[in-house]
Amino acid sequence: MNKSQGAAPPASPPRWGLGGIAPRSRFTELSLLVWVGALAVLGFVAVVGAETSSFGSASILVPAIFIVLVLSLHVFLIARRFRGDQVLMPIAAGLTAIGLVLVQRLASDLLLQQLSWTIIAGGAFAATILIPRDLTALARFKWTWAFLGVLLLVAPLFPIIGREINGARIWVKVGPGSIEPWEAVKLLLVIFFAAYLEEYREVLSRSQRRIGPFPIPPIPYLVPIVAMWGIAMLVMIFEKDIGATALFFEAFYAVLGLALLLVGGFVAYQLFGHVQARVDTWLRPFDEDLRFGSGYQLVQGLYALANGGLFGAGLGNGMPDRIPVVWSDFVFDAFAEETGFAGALALLTLYLLFLYRGMVIALRAPTTFLQLLAAGLSFIIALQTLVIVGGNARLIPLTGITLPFVAYGGSSLVTNWMLVALLLRVSEVSNRMRGGP
Amino acid sequence: MEITFAVLLWGVRIAFLVVLYLFVIRSFGALQRALGSEMAVAARPLGIAFLVVQRSVRGAPRVGDRLPLRAVNAIGRDAGNDLVINDEAASARHALVEFADGEWWVEDAGSTNGTLVNGETVRSRERLQYGDELGIGRVALRLEQ
Numbered sequence: 001m002n003k004s005q006g007a008a009p010p011a012s013p014p015r016w017g018l019g020g021i022a023p024r025s026r027f028t029e030l031s032l033l034v035w036v037g038a039l040a041v042l043g044f045v046a047v048v049g050a051e052t053s054s055f056g057s058a059s060i061l062v063p064a065i066f067i068v069l070v071l072s073l074h075v076f077l078i079a080r081r082f083r084g085d086q087v088l089m090p091i092a093a094g095l096t097a098i099g100l101v102l103v104q105r106l107a108s109d110l111l112l113q114q115l116s117w118t119i120i121a122g123g124a125f126a127a128t129i130l131i132p133r134d135l136t137a138l139a140r141f142k143w144t145w146a147f148l149g150v151l152l153l154v155a156p157l158f159p160i161i162g163r164e165i166n167g168a169r170i171w172v173k174v175g176p177g178s179i180e181p182w183e184a185v186k187l188l189l190v191i192f193f194a195a196y197l198e199e200y201r202e203v204l205s206r207s208q209r210r211i212g213p214f215p216i217p218p219i220p221y222l223v224p225i226v227a228m229w230g231i232a233m234l235v236m237i238f239e240k241d242i243g244a245t246a247l248f249f250e251a252f253y254a255v256l257g258l259a260l261l262l263v264g265g266f267v268a269y270q271l272f273g274h275v276q277a278r279v280d281t282w283l284r285p286f287d288e289d290l291r292f293g294s295g296y297q298l299v300q301g302l303y304a305l306a307n308g309g310l311f312g313a314g315l316g317n318g319m320p321d322r323i324p325v326v327w328s329d330f331v332f333d334a335f336a337e338e339t340g341f342a343g344a345l346a347l348l349t350l351y352l353l354f355l356y357r358g359m360v361i362a363l364r365a366p367t368t369f370l371q372l373l374a375a376g377l378s379f380i381i382a383l384q385t386l387v388i389v390g391g392n393a394r395l396i397p398l399t400g401i402t403l404p405f406v407a408y409g410g411s412s413l414v415t416n417w418m419l420v421a422l423l424l425r426v427s428e429v430s431n432r433m434r435g436g437p
Numbered sequence: 438m439e440i441t442f443a444v445l446l447w448g449v450r451i452a453f454l455v456v457l458y459l460f461v462i463r464s465f466g467a468l469q470r471a472l473g474s475e476m477a478v479a480a481r482p483l484g485i486a487f488l489v490v491q492r493s494v495r496g497a498p499r500v501g502d503r504l505p506l507r508a509v510n511a512i513g514r515d516a517g518n519d520l521v522i523n524d525e526a527a528s529a530r531h532a533l534v535e536f537a538d539g540e541w542w543v544e545d546a547g548s549t550n551g552t553l554v555n556g557e558t559v560r561s562r563e564r565l566q567y568g569d570e571l572g573i574g575r576v577a578l579r580l581e582q
Contacts, residue, residue, distance in 0.1 A: 028467045035460040042453040049446050087467045094460055134544075136511065140530060199517040314450040339454055346457045353464050360472060366508040367519070432537045433508035 026078055032090035033074060036097055037067045043101030043315060050316025051108075062115060066100060069122050076126050084428035085361060091354050092420045095405035096121075096413070098335065098347065103408050105316060106334055107327040110408055117410035121417040128421035135425055139369045142195035146224070149188035150231060152181035183411040186380055187419060189228075194372035196224060282397035297323060301330045301392055304337040312340025327408040329400065332392045348389070351404075355382040358423055364430040374426040377419050486541065488520065488534075491570060492577035496523040504578070509535045512573055513546070526550050526574030534565070541565040541580060550574060 040063035048059035070093045077089075096118060103114045132138060138145075155172050172181050200221050268275045277294060285295030285302070300323040307313060320326050320334035327334075336344035358378020365371040381404050388407075391398035402412040487503040498504060510519040513531035522531065528548035535542050544562045545552040552559040553572030565571070571578045 028471070032460070032463055032467060035456060035463055038456045039453065039460060042449055042456055046446065046449040046453055049442075049449060053442065055442075055445070085471070087464055087471060091464055094464075098457075134533075136509075136533070199515075311454070314447065315453055316446075317450070339457075342454055343457065346454075346461050349461050350464070353461070353468060357468055360468075360475070364475060367511070429509070433535065 026074065026082075026086050029074055029077070029086035029090055032087065033070055033093060036070060036090055036094045037063070039094060040066050040097040040100065043097065044104060046315035047101055047105045048316075050314075062100065062104065062111065063097070065115060066097060066118065069119055073122055073125060077129070080129065082129065082424070082428060083431045084424035084426075085357065088354065088357050088420055088423055088427075091350055091357070092405055092417065095347075095350055099331070099406040099408070099413075101315070102331050102335060102406065103327060105338070106320060106331070107408060110327065113410070114408055114413075117413050120410070121413045124414045125417040125421045128418045129425065135373075135422075135429060136367070136369065138191050138373075139195035139198065142192045142199075145188040145195075146192040149185045149192065152185050152188070153231065155181050180409070180411040183415040187377075187415055187422075190376035190380060191373065194369050194376055197372055198367075198369040278397045278399075282394060285394065297325070297329065298394060298398055300324070301326075301333040302394060304330070304333045305393065308337040308340045308344070310341050312336070312338050312343055314338060328402060329388075329398075329407075330392055331403050331407045332389050335406070347406075348385075351382060351385045354378065358382075361423055361427040361430070365426050366430055366433050370426050370429060374423055377423055381416070381419065486536075486567070487581050488571065488578040489581050490576065491579050492575070494524050494575050497574075497576050498522070503581075506534060506536070506541075509533065511546070513548075514574075522573050522576050524574035524576055527576070531573050532559070532571075534571070543571060548573075 041060065044059045044063045045055060049055050073089065077084075100111070100114060100118065104111050152172075172179055265275075269279060281290055281295045281298060284290060285298045287295070290296075291299050304318065304320050304323060307318060312318070315338050318334070318337040320330070320337050323330045323333060332344070332347070335347060339346075355378050358374060358381070362371050362374035362378065365374050384401050384404050387396065387399055388401045388403050390396040391401075402409050404416050405413065486506050488506060490498045490500050490502045490504070493500050504520050507519060511530060511533055512518055512520045512522060512527075513529050514522060514524065514527045515529040518530065528546070528550070530546045531548040532546050532552040533544045535544075541564070542562050543552065543554060543559055543565050545559045553570075554563055554565065555570050556572070565580050567580055567582055569580050571580065
């Protein structure tokens, strides 16, 4: 292990040479967080108001807790004299606020749980800002991350700890609840592939052999990548979760190409019933045999989208509860029904801004590892959004991926907030190096 | 009474959408401003310097070589480092040299034989002055502008 990772040695100079200077103000962040707070309060007042036909003070409690949480994260960053990006955190907070409003709207009995997860996610965010002290250290343990990732990925397959919910075996029992290890896996794999590709970028890009116009990297260096592909396909077969497989694979084909997934997907379609069923439901959900069966959820989702129109039915005024499991699979349709095309567009724009900011952070990052890390992290959020929104809108087959920050679910919220913290850390490294804001 | 509540509720719903849009627009504005200032910073010349090889062994950089430094530089025996020191006495990932807040800093990355600055072992993160001699394995490098 790395010696310099231990306790801070005494009498070291202030780590980033800012000793004696007053904490940095993060005014941009604060001013954006004000809007986030307003969003949370208005959303809760509208939803609770529609439910109880009154503006009770009860509706303010949850947004108040949320605002305190977000502000304490802000103060934490100031106290750390953190110099990273000031926009990503408010965007993530805004999406989380929308998520809380939607949980109150769609499954209010789960609200307390989701609020607790939000607080845990805030803690995980703060912890990721603090550790590891040196981000490059992440690259050094890449094989550990790959091993852990694979272990977590196959964990649901084991009989005692694994758990099948709604036909997908992607949960692991922990105490009374269950967590979705895939969510942690995506972080681990982005870190692994960033480190792997950094180390072997020269070997991988050297092209002695070609198939047609495509250069083929030396075989030994492709082994981990092909192995990952194999594992992804196995997971798809045994865990019955196509969405995770697609994302898992895309985590690195962002850099390497998509042919293998298509081939694998086609073979899986030919061989496995549940993959065929998913695709059939996607292609003809309105057919007599499907619209009240496996296509019911999708059909109701499409009705909800249509019902939303341009400006929506109004928060708390639609009928999204007709969609089964709407709070985790179909939050996008629910939001689009109640706030209309206008609201859906704003929501998607927030994800777009997230991706935009993430890619700028990646471009500015000083080392290849940090560049690949930031690009991979922001890309995975964008892709996850694309896969689930596309599924909700019947653009692509529906998968069990969660809408980042918004959909109900603790594992996803916690890992996504850790992801934001990592992006912030990458931007901090660049700002420190370049003397930026 | 009933009607006023309904009207108020619609007011809240519309306000929600309006605030959502204002938030999106403000975020976009903040992003553009951040990008602007970052580009202004990027246009400034970086405090770039060189490590000039003073003493070396076979296979490692030759004496007199000027190794350009970037903002962050991983130094070690591994091919994945920014500065590769091909000496068995150097660790795979030996040290980090970085430019932060207008100064150069060196940090040992858990090397087996330690990192030296002017002959003394680096204990934590230490400031590097121009002219300082950095010892990595059997190779000595001097920081120059």
